[in-house]
Amino acid sequence: MKPFTPFISKSKYLSGLQCYKLLWFYYNAKDQIPAVDAQTQAIFDQGHLVGGLAKKLYPGGIEIAGAANDFGKILELSKEALRQRKPLFEAAFKSGNAFARADILNPVGRSDWEIIEVKSSTEVKDVNLHDLALQRYAYEGVGLSITKCFILHINNEYVRKGEVEPKKLFTKTEVTKEIQALMKTVRPNLETMADVIRQKRQPDVEIGTHCNDPYGCPLQELCWKFLPEHNPLTLYRFKKEKAFELIHEGHLEIRQLPPSVSLSDRQQIQVEALQSGKPHVDKEGLRDFLEGLKYPLYFLDFETFGTAIPLFDDVKPYEQIPFQFSLHIVEAEGKEPKHESFLADGKSDPRPEILERLKKLLGNEGSIVAYNHSFEKDKLSKASVVFKKYAKWYEAIEPRFVDLLAPFKSFSYYHPDQCGSASIKAVLPALTGKSYEGLEIAEGGTASLEYLRVTFGEVDEKERKKVRQALETYCALDTEGMILIVDKLATLTR
Numbered sequence: 001m002k003p004f005t006p007f008i009s010k011s012k013y014l015s016g017l018q019c020y021k022l023l024w025f026y027y028n029a030k031d032q033i034p035a036v037d038a039q040t041q042a043i044f045d046q047g048h049l050v051g052g053l054a055k056k057l058y059p060g061g062i063e064i065a066g067a068a069n070d071f072g073k074i075l076e077l078s079k080e081a082l083r084q085r086k087p088l089f090e091a092a093f094k095s096g097n098a099f100a101r102a103d104i105l106n107p108v109g110r111s112d113w114e115i116i117e118v119k120s121s122t123e124v125k126d127v128n129l130h131d132l133a134l135q136r137y138a139y140e141g142v143g144l145s146i147t148k149c150f151i152l153h154i155n156n157e158y159v160r161k162g163e164v165e166p167k168k169l170f171t172k173t174e175v176t177k178e179i180q181a182l183m184k185t186v187r188p189n190l191e192t193m194a195d196v197i198r199q200k201r202q203p204d205v206e207i208g209t210h211c212n213d214p215y216g217c218p219l220q221e222l223c224w225k226f227l228p229e230h231n232p233l234t235l236y237r238f239k240k241e242k243a244f245e246l247i248h249e250g251h252l253e254i255r256q257l258p259p260s261v262s263l264s265d266r267q268q269i270q271v272e273a274l275q276s277g278k279p280h281v282d283k284e285g286l287r288d289f290l291e292g293l294k295y296p297l298y299f300l301d302f303e304t305f306g307t308a309i310p311l312f313d314d315v316k317p318y319e320q321i322p323f324q325f326s327l328h329i330v331e332a333e334g335k336e337p338k339h340e341s342f343l344a345d346g347k348s349d350p351r352p353e354i355l356e357r358l359k360k361l362l363g364n365e366g367s368i369v370a371y372n373h374s375f376e377k378d379k380l381s382k383a384s385v386v387f388k389k390y391a392k393w394y395e396a397i398e399p400r401f402v403d404l405l406a407p408f409k410s411f412s413y414y415h416p417d418q419c420g421s422a423s424i425k426a427v428l429p430a431l432t433g434k435s436y437e438g439l440e441i442a443e444g445g446t447a448s449l450e451y452l453r454v455t456f457g458e459v460d461e462k463e464r465k466k467v468r469q470a471l472e473t474y475c476a477l478d479t480e481g482m483i484l485i486v487d488k489l490a491t492l493t494r
């Protein structure tokens with residue numbers, strides 16, 4: 001009996017190149033692959049928006065409609081559309097077990113075609129080349145003459161001025177030679193993948209750096225579940241390759257690493273804190289840090305978003321635009337903090353209002369405390385370059401910034417529950433017991449997506465209000481948490 005030959009689409013082909021186990025699951029145990037999370041979905045949605053804009057560069061093109069799983073219909077429509085010699089969007093062809101739909105198939109001369117793959121990234125990546133190689137294989141397999149291959153990606157130097165101009169937003173990079181070099185790999189890859197898919201049992205694949213390269217694998221929860229909480233991957237700034245090596249050798253617990261493993265001073269502190277079960281406290285280091293704080297203290301935190309297609313003038317693709325801040329002000333030691341906040345309504349660029357509000361609120365003296373302050377400084381600095389009347393003001397306040405991440409990055413304080421992380425999300429609960437658990441919005445990525453969804457998407461007023469309240473609560477906790485952290489550090493030095 002002839003063996004069953006599975007269809008391999010470009011997304012499955014790329015999964016197969018990343019990991020045979022992942023590929024096997026897609027065909028044999030798809031129900032065990034978790035649904036796409038909100039962050040990944042947002043990347044897909046962004047891709048669709050970018051794809052839509054790219055089509056404007058090929059006017060008069062034909063969209064090949066049809067349900068994604070109705071292969072027969074899509075193949076038939078694509079074949080028919082070829083005769084019209086117009087740009088084709090999402091044209092599908094199948095050759096052997098390869099199935100591909102190019103973003104844009106553009107006619108050249110009397111009978112040739114070029115493939116244009118649209119990417120919302122700002123550069124050409126290896127994975128894009130494999131993607132295109134599979135497409136070319138499928139198209140040439142049905143007799144199309146492909147003369148050139150391009151990746152149409154985002155130009156990160158583009159600055160929006162008025163209407164978005166697709167010609168300037170995109171950079172078209174020719175990759176014909178690179179694809180040519182990869183063509184010989186496609187058929188053997190497809191054959192091996194077909195063999196893997198036909199296997200009765202899932203292939204044995206060890207976890208490794210490939211679990212996040214080029215994409216975060218959706219099966220990590222399943223494959224990584226044998227790892228204990230304090231495994232080598234949690235070692236502070238430890239090379240991932242080395243961590244996986246240790247795991248493969250059976251060294252799963254960092255408290256029991258062999259003496260041959262060389263650790264940095266900070267990694268050593270991490271391991272010792274874990275072994276003793278007690279936090280590491282360098283009182284002198286903490287004192288030095290606290291002495292740098294000058295009242296009144298301004299605890300500042302921004303939330304930002306970045307989109308491939310800039311939403312406002314003077315913004316580059318993916319530039320992080322602040323849309324919210326929380327500011328807690330403590331006038332003097334022991335005084336009750338005062339809270340100020342801002343959450344943009346989406347009608348216009350939020351940066352001028354943020355600059356104006358902060359100019360009034362931040363006064364002329366006292367430390368401006370932020371957690372990983374280069375982030376807040378960078379946003380203010382960039383905004384003050386665009387809105388020049390704030391340039392001098394920013395220049396004056398910049399030296400007042402103090403980074404609350406510093407004592408944790410230097411390991412002046414380290415609690416075993418931080419699990420090798422110095423982020424506020426790890427430090428706040430470990431140091432003060434206060435946590436982000438139970439919040440409807442509990443991290444920056446979600447805050448940004450939710451803001452974009454309720455500000456620019458179609459949602460009812462009730463939902464919009466609920467999300468905006470959750471955003472206020474979340475951002476306020478970051479600055480409130482910073483006050484708690486400073487208070488706790490002060491008690492540790494006494």
Ligand code: SF4
Pocket residue numbers: 018019020021022205206207208210211212217218219220223224
């Ligand atoms: S988590 Fe890693 S090993 Fe497991 S399927 Fe994904 S890529 Fe493969």
